[in-house]
Amino acid sequence: MLDFESWFSSLPKAQVHPSIRHDFFGSLRGLAWTTGNSDHLPPKPVVSVPLSVVLQSDMDEDNHWDAELAVQLWIECQKGAQSQMSGYCQFLMQGYDANSERSIPPSTAPDALRHWTDEELAALQTTTAGQKLIQLNVEQQEKWRLKYNQVNNNNNNNMTLEQFQWAMEVVHSRAFKGNFGISTTSTKDDSNLVSTVLPTLLPPLGAAIAGYAYLQMNPLFPDDKVLAVLALVAALPLVLNVLKTSSNPPSAVLLPMIDSANHKEDADSSIEYDPLSGCFQMSIGPKCLIPSTTDSKDQLQLCISYGKRSDAELLLNYGFVPGVSSEKEPTEIHRKRLAEAFVARNSS
Helix, strand or coil: CHHHHHHHHCCCCCEECCCEEEEEECCEEEEEECCCCCCCCCCCCCEEEEHHHCEEEECCCCCCHHHHHHHHHHHHHHCHHHCCCHHHHHHHHCCCCCCCCCCCCCCCCCCCHHHCCHHHHHCCCCCHHHHHHHHHHHHHHHHHHHHHHHHHHHHCCCCCHHHHHHHHHHHHHHCEEECCCCCCCCCCCCHHHHHHHHHHHHHHHHHHHHHHHHHHHCCCCCCHHHHHHHHHHHHHHHHHHHHHHHHCCCEEEECCCHHHCEECCCCCCEEEEECCCCEEEEECCHHHEEECCCCCCCCEEEEECCCCCCHHHHHHHHCCCCCCCCCCCCHHHHHHHHHHHHHHHCCC
16 A cells, blocks of 8 residues: 555655545555544645546446446556556556466455355345345346457457456446546647647636726726626636536546545545646545544544445445444455345335
């Protein structure tokens, strides 16, 4: 984790608040807030992730966004130290070599339903909701196999099915979805900002300068029509940007550092793309910080909201159920507690 944090801090434009670091909460890895209170949270973003290390896929109508993102991730990890995302890959793969023919990195969501044994899955059969969840798991695995076949046929990627499933698990447990106003047709270097941001800034700057000069020449009786025209010119880029953003398809993105934070549905967090800095930025509020319940460390866990998620989705893709702590205990016992909690919460 220290290697990852060192890598991230070395990235141009990357920023992380000094109170944030990785830690374990029971058996769960996440982000800690080490100042010990939430009384004086910074008003500015606490994490900035440069676009240069963000993998992205447009969520197209064919619904192959996840496979595209999974392939991108595996290709980057195969580059090893030559990849600009080398620290992220090492963090996810925990020392495994993506170029080894049969290497399968450790799971990033070890308690996701796809890893349960038949005996563990049987504990969900007592309710209709549990039976539907098991069927969802079967259907998801079949969809992933079909996508793997299509990926191999179209791109001849050097991936085994198991490696593809690992990458898909990363995507489904860590990717953020939204209309961020960017597209996969956008480049990831600073020169793109010159062609996209500068034209957006020039009209309002020009209108402001013209308006100032006009008021200097007509301080007592300015013409309201002239001022209205200048205001329209200044507002035009904002209107065009809103139209452009609404026309872009939603995207799924992998955001190193930000995606290390665990989920709390009511956390008052926000993640936005700032075109001026070329970074995804995360801001947090008091509800993002919760006391650690699994150990005696005097620190808070930093959580963010993944949005509204059903118990079925959380157990299927993330491997947890709200209210079940991540205590250090044998896997079969922990999954039994997860199944019991799911059944209890979805028994009606």
